[in-house]
Amino acid sequence: MSSLSLTELDKRHLWHPFTPLDLWLDEAHQPIIITRGQGSTLWDEKGQAYLDGNSSIWTNLHGHARPEINDAIKNQLDRIAHSSFLGLSNELAPRLAEKLCQATGLSRCFFSDDGSTAMEAALKIVWQYFQQNGQVERQLFLSLDSAYHGDTIGAMSLGHSPVFHRHYGNLLFETYKFAAPSRYCCPWNSSNPVREEDAVIVEFKKVLQQIGPRLAGYVLEPRVQGAAGFIMHPPGFLEITTRLAREAGAKIILDEVMTGFGRTGPLFAFQHEPPTRPDLIALAKGLTGGYLPLAATLVTEEIVDGFRGDLSRTFYHGHSYTGNALGCAAALASFDLLETLHHQTHRERMGKWMEQESQVFLTHPQVGNVRREGTILAIELVADKTTGQGLNPSLRTAPKSVRPPSVTDSSLVRWAMSFSSCLPMAAQTTKSSG
Ligand SMILES: Cc1ncc(COP(=O)(O)O)c(C=O)c1O
Structure with a gap:
């Protein structure tokens, strides 16, 4: 065993995601090394407690070390941890797929590993669907300004972050972007429900007139764009724009990687009133309660039908750990x-408690806005x-203002806390981690 401390080993051998290397490696920087959660x-490692203020990057739903989930994983581990899902099934994936389909109203589930791969699958499913069903001209995706849908090439192409895209311009394919209305500081600035005549x-209709016939998919995070800076759309925007895009012939791809599993109130953000009809939904993060990497892309039967027939219509896509039994x-x-x-x-x-308690932040001279959707609370600096x-x-x-220091450039001007739903008030005696 190495005689180096964890901090020394980390600084010598690790490369952390979204973390500027020089800041991490600075001698004065003491990384927080998490050893336990409850x-x-x-x-x-020194016994210092922290509030997991961003629910471990929006994955955790029920708190750490939840006995029900611990036991389910342990029981499954004694049977089998993983077996291939290519041409085989397992005991749990069909049950989980049924639950997800019933909860979303979609009919079939394609498993993958994380939010990026769930989006990548959605993108390729829609692309191939149009290519092999007589609409080859539908090759363009429309997504929202500042969108973040993950880090694989396809998911990145759907995103519009100047900071994250700085070095990748030519590697990404072109997508069309539209600026959604936000409840704070945007060209359409609005808290009121969006109406057809707004x-x-x-403007959205004008865009559709221009690109509608070439449009394959309209991709968006419903109600709240998380990594974009917790842009919260006013009610109506999702319902009206998805309806218009569908009328233009596009498939509606909802990225519920962050918003899913109750974060915004209902089980899924698209289930807010007025209702929305997606063709595909990407789920990850909270899918396993924040325990293991598992993701799902849910689709309608109409899309699946477009893949039936001879072998050439197969969706040749998937990962070694697809349908992982422990994750399920x-x-x-x-x-x-x-x-x-x-x-x-x-x-x-x-949610109500957060709304009340967070008003105090507004008195701070550098807090421009405090907003909430479900149990997502954003404080805009x-x-x-x-x-x-x-x-x-x-x-x-x-x-x-917050620790840990590995926050990304995009969150320099905005930071947010998405609390796990079991936040105990003992947190008041701990140091905030996010
Ligand atoms: C809305 C959204 N989509 C996709 C992703 C990518 O998920 P992952 O980091 O699991 O690949 C994220 C990650 O933050 C996200 O917030």
């Missing part, structure tokens, strides 16, 4: 917890409260 509290919808066991146990009435009422109570002008990213204000 509920919404994390502990580091300028934003008139965690997901089924998490689902059972989610479906209890207690969980739903607790989510509602938590600004340079000028009256104009809403953002902070200068080079000042790195957000990382200085």
Whole structure:
């Protein structure tokens, strides 16, 4: 065993995601090394407790070390951890698929490993669907300004982040972007429900007139764009734009990787009123309650029908760990917890509590806006409260205000907390981690 400390080993051999190397390797920087978790509290190797304020990057739903999920994984481990899903099935994946289909109203489930791969699968399914069903001209995807859908090439191409895309321009394919209305500081600035006659919808219709016949898919995070800076769309935007895009012949791809599993209130964000009809939904993060990497792309039977017939219509796509049995066991146990009435009422109570308690942040001179959707709370830091002008990213204000310091450039001007639904008030005595 190495005589080096964990910090030394980490700094010598690791490369952390979305983390500027020089800041991480700076001698003065002491990484937080998590060794244990219980509920919404994390502990580091020195015994210091932290509130897991972003629910371990929006994955955790029921808290850490939840006995029901621990037991489900342990039981499955004694049977088998993993077997190939290519041409084979397992005991749990069909049960999980049934639950997901019933909960979303879609009819078939394609498993993969994480949010990016769930989006990548959605993208390729839609592309191949049109290519082999007589609409080869439908090759364009429409997504939202500042969108983030993951880091694989396809998922990145759907995104529009100047910071993340800086070095990849020629590697990505072209997609069309549209600026969604936000409840704070945007050209369409609006908290009111969006109506058909509003300028934003008139503009959306113009875009569809231009690209409608070439459009394969309209891709968006319903209601809340998370990594984009917790842009919260006013009600109506999702329903009206998805209806119009569908009328133009596009498939509707909803990325519920972050919003899924109760974060915004209902089980899925597209289930808010007024209702929306997706063709595909990507799920990951909360699918296993924050325990294991498992993702799903749900599709309608109409799309699946487009893949039936001779061998050439096969979807030649998948991963070695698809349908992983341990992940499915965690997901089924998490689902059972989610479906209890207690969980739903607790989510509602938590949301209201967050709304009340967070108002105090508005008195801070650099907080421009506090907004909430379900149990997602966003606190927007600004340079000028009256104009809403953002902070200068080079000042790195957000990382200085919160720990850990590995926050990304995109969150320099905005940071948010998406609490796990079981947040105990013991958190008041701990140090905030996010
Ligand atoms: C909306 C959304 N889609 C996709 C992804 C990518 O998921 P993953 O990091 O699991 O690949 C993320 C990750 O933050 C996300 O927020």
